[in-house]
Amino acid sequence: MKHKYLTILSIAFALFACQKQVEEKKPYNILCIVADDHAFQAISAYGGELIHTPNIDRLAEEGWIFDNMFVTNSICGPSRATLLTGAYSHKNGFRNNGDAFDIHQPLFSREMKKQGYQTAWMGKWHLGVSPEDSFDEWVILPGQGHYFNPDFISREDTFRLDGYVTDLITDLAIDFLEDRDPGKPFLMVVGEKAPHRNWMPDLQDLGRFDSIDFPLPSNFYDDYEGRPAAADQDMSIAKTMRLREDLKVHLEYDKGGFGRLNSTQREAYEKYYNEKISAEYEGIAGDDKALTEWKLQRYLKDYLACISSVDRNVGRLLQYLEASGLLENTIVIYTSDQGFYLGEHGWFDKRFMYEESHKTPFIIRHPDTKHSNKRVREMFAFVDLAPTFLEWSGAGIPETMQGRSFAPLFSKDGSLPQWRNSVYYHYYEYPQPHRVAPHFGIRTDRYKLIRFYGPFEHWELFDLHEDPYEMSNVYGVSAYEKLTESLKKELVQLAELYEDEEALDIILKEK
Ligand code: CA
Numbered sequence: 001m002k003h004k005y006l007t008i009l010s011i012a013f014a015l016f017a018c019q020k021q022v023e024e025k026k027p028y029n030i031l032c033i034v035a036d037d038h039a040f041q042a043i044s045a046y047g048g049e050l051i052h053t054p055n056i057d058r059l060a061e062e063g064w065i066f067d068n069m070f071v072t073n074s075i076c077g078p079s080r081a082t083l084l085t086g087a088y089s090h091k092n093g094f095r096n097n098g099d100a101f102d103i104h105q106p107l108f109s110r111e112m113k114k115q116g117y118q119t120a121w122m123g124k125w126h127l128g129v130s131p132e133d134s135f136d137e138w139v140i141l142p143g144q145g146h147y148f149n150p151d152f153i154s155r156e157d158t159f160r161l162d163g164y165v166t167d168l169i170t171d172l173a174i175d176f177l178e179d180r181d182p183g184k185p186f187l188m189v190v191g192e193k194a195p196h197r198n199w200m201p202d203l204q205d206l207g208r209f210d211s212i213d214f215p216l217p218s219n220f221y222d223d224y225e226g227r228p229a230a231a232d233q234d235m236s237i238a239k240t241m242r243l244r245e246d247l248k249v250h251l252e253y254d255k256g257g258f259g260r261l262n263s264t265q266r267e268a269y270e271k272y273y274n275e276k277i278s279a280e281y282e283g284i285a286g287d288d289k290a291l292t293e294w295k296l297q298r299y300l301k302d303y304l305a306c307i308s309s310v311d312r313n314v315g316r317l318l319q320y321l322e323a324s325g326l327l328e329n330t331i332v333i334y335t336s337d338q339g340f341y342l343g344e345h346g347w348f349d350k351r352f353m354y355e356e357s358h359k360t361p362f363i364i365r366h367p368d369t370k371h372s373n374k375r376v377r378e379m380f381a382f383v384d385l386a387p388t389f390l391e392w393s394g395a396g397i398p399e400t401m402q403g404r405s406f407a408p409l410f411s412k413d414g415s416l417p418q419w420r421n422s423v424y425y426h427y428y429e430y431p432q433p434h435r436v437a438p439h440f441g442i443r444t445d446r447y448k449l450i451r452f453y454g455p456f457e458h459w460e461l462f463d464l465h466e467d468p469y470e471m472s473n474v475y476g477v478s479a480y481e482k483l484t485e486s487l488k489k490e491l492v493q494l495a496e497l498y499e500d501e502e503a504l505d506i507i508l509k510e511k
Contacts, residue, residue, distance in 0.1 A: 027117075027393055028367060029330040030187045031317070032385075034083070035310055036076060036124055036196040037350065038336035040361040042307055050214060050342070051304045055315035056363065059334050063365030064374045070423045070443065071338045071382045074350045074357045076196075077101070077126050078428075079337035079382060083189075084108065084134070086386030086401030088426065088498050094127070095428040101127035106398035107134050108386035109187065115395040118184040120176045123169040123191035135189075139172050141165070145193050147200035148260045162262070164202040165193045166306075170313040174320050187389070190317070194306040197348070198246050198256055201305030203265060206272045208308055209301040216293065219469045222345045226473035227460060229452045234435040235341075235349040237299060238292040247298045248273040249281045296343045303342070331392065332365040344469065351436040353425045353450050354470045358443065366410050378416060379445065380406060381423045402498055421445070424494040426503060430454055440503045442491040449475075449487040453506050461487070 040046040044053050045060035072082050073089045081094035084107045089095045093102050109119045110133070118136055125131065125140035130153075139154045147165050151158055152172070161168045173190045180186050201208070224231035234240050243249040245256040251273050253259045253266070261269055277298065284290045314334060321327040339357045341347035350357035362380070383403030390397050391407035408416055426440040441450035441460075448470070450460040461475035461484060474480045488507070495503045 026329070027115075027185045029185050029326065030333070030389055030392065031190065031321070031330055032188070032333040032335070032389075033190045033192065033314060033317070034080070034124075035192040035334070035336040035361075036194065037338065037340045038192075038195055038307065038310065038361060039340035039342050039356060040359060041342050041356065042195075042304060042340075043361050043363075045363065046361060050300065051209075051307055053307065053311040055311045055318060056334050058318065059314070059332060059363045059365045061373050062371050063332070063363060064369060064372065064376050066362035066364075066376045066380060068377060068379045068445075069335070069360055069362035069382070070358050070379065070425065071360050072423075072425055073427050074338040074352070074425075075427070075429060076337050077128070080125070080127060080191075082382045083337075083385055086383050086397075086403045088383060088402055088424070088500065089428065090426065090500050090502060091400065091402060091498070097126070097429065099128065101129050103127075103129050103132050103134055106400045108389050108395075108401075109134050109189075111390055111395040111398065112187050112393045115393045116184055117393055118181050118186045120173075120180075120186065120188040121191060122172045122176060122188065124193045124196075125191055137176055140191070141193060144196065146257045146260045147193065148257065148265055149262060150193075150260070164309065166202070166309040166313050169193070170316050173317060177320060177324070177326070185393070187393070192310055192313075194310050195303050198248075199299070199302035199306050200248075200257060201302055202309045203268045205305035205308045206268060207276075207301075208305050212301075214297060214300050216296065217343045217345075219471055220296070220343050220346055222471065224345075228458055229437040229439065229456050230345065230352070230354075232435060232437065232455070233347070233352075234433075235351070236346045237295050237343060237348055238288075238346060240434070241295055241299060241348060243281070243295075247281075247295060247302070248277060250274060250278050299348060300342060328367050331367065334361065334363045336360050349434055351427055351429070351434060353427065353439060353441050353443070353448065355464075355468070358425060368410055376409070378406075378409075378419050379421070379423050379443075422490055422494065424491075424498055424500075426500060440491075440495070440500070440506075442487060442494055444487070444490075447483065447487060449484065449491060451491075451503075451506065 041048040042050050043056055045057040045065055071079050075097055077097040078089045078094050081092045081101055085092040113119050120137040121131055121135045122139055124145055131138045139152050142151055142153055149162050150165050151160050244251060251258055284294050321330055338350045339360050340350055341356050344356050384406055387397045387401050387403050387405040388407050391405040422442050422444045424442055428438050430438050437452045437456050438454045439450050439452040446465050448462045452458045459475040460473045462470045492507055
């Protein structure tokens with residue numbers, strides 16, 4: 001009898017152990033939220049004082065916040081192409097918005113499908129081609145998409161949904177989670193449209209920031225001395241930003257997405273923009289300096305109002321994951337396709353290898369490292385995401401991927417083997433739409449060396465400790481000559497490593 005009892009006990013124990021092992025081996029789900037143009041300065045967890053983002057901050061408080069995540073080509077489509085391929089633009093073939101993406105090249109999502117993941121992309125995609133078989137499920141915006149009552153494209157159909165785009169994308173994401181195959185782990189990318197230009201806030205956020213007078217960035221009146229490409233751009237708040245289409249002064253309904261508003265939405269927009277904001281404008285029109293500073297205020301108020309909706313919807317997703325018991329088995333990431341200028345150097349938009357657009361927010365809540373609120377200082381590049389996702393899923397990493405997995409950071413010992421000391425960057429799109437000259441360069445923890453080409457054959461060097469706002473180009477200054485030589489060597493090494501022949505040609509011709 002005793003023997004029999006022990007046998008039952010040992011079988012029960014073995015079953016329990018087996019069950020535990022199965023649970024431990026179960027791969028984590030991955031939810032990656034990619035905002036469009038969300039500056040790290042506009043996230044309170046990054047120390048930004050412009051806005052309080054409690055839901056994004058929650059991810060940081062319960063997870064890790066990366067201080068040095070850099071994009072490899074700071075514009076929308078190319079950054080998404082790099083996210084998918086783990087490769088630089090010159091390798092994945094998508095250098096400029098408007099290029100056609102080769103969907104048949106190796107993508108992390110397809111590798112994860114082979115690994116047994118159920119995969120989905122919901123929201124902004126903007127790669128000029130259909131996702132085809134690269135994700136199991138997808139519902140995307142055509143091109144840039146609209147803020148209000150947008151069209152969506154699925155595998156079967158094109159259809160219009162009523163409502164505000166950020167809410168609708170969250171609805172689609174939650175629908176996928178509800179209907180998914182619970183027997184499989186999932187990977188979902190949620191591609192936000194917001195806060196992309198022309199910054200159309202949800203009705204509930206209209207005027208949310210009107211009582212705040214935001215301080216001017218210290219380099220708002222940049223004279224661009226020693227930086228000819230920066231002087232030549234067409235992305236300034238003073239000259240480029242449009243009163244009607246961007247800031248909605250005396251707005252008309254024939255372009256810029258305003259024609260999508262239904263009668264209730266149009267009434268609210270009329271009341272706010274065509275009455276209140278247009279009257280404010282009339283009060284200062286004619287005074288150039290006052291107008292430029294007013295444009296900055298209006299831009300920030302609309303931009304941050306769009307982020308209020310993004311943050312609220314991150315909260316909705318977290319609540320869903322929590323209520324459905326998925327949060328403890330899901331890696332949640334919040335990032336953006338690049339950073340953005342919020343008046344620094346007098347600009348909006350992105351593109352330049354200067355900090356505000358080179359660096360992008362990156363926050364992870366990983367079930368193994370929750371409640372740790374750690375700041376990660378190592379340098380990462382957007383090419384690292386695909387290999388990291390693949391290592392997490394247990395899939396192999398295709399040879400075409402140029403980034404490195406940082407999954408070991410989340411292992412028990414938590415260290416990265418021989419990590420990089422610098423990141424490589426290459427931007428191409430010129431002259432349209434913002435006349436930012438093509439350039440490539442290298443950033444170390446302290447220095448940044450940039451080579452502009454095309455309209456300007458020109459180098460820039462910044463000492464980020466001495467000059468964090470990148471106002472003083474010290475290239476050619478004798479005290480920096482030795483350093484410049486060693487940075488150039490390192491730049492050549494990186495261009496060779498990533499096989500960027502175009503950049504190598506430019507440097508080698510100069511010698
Ligand atoms: Ca973007």
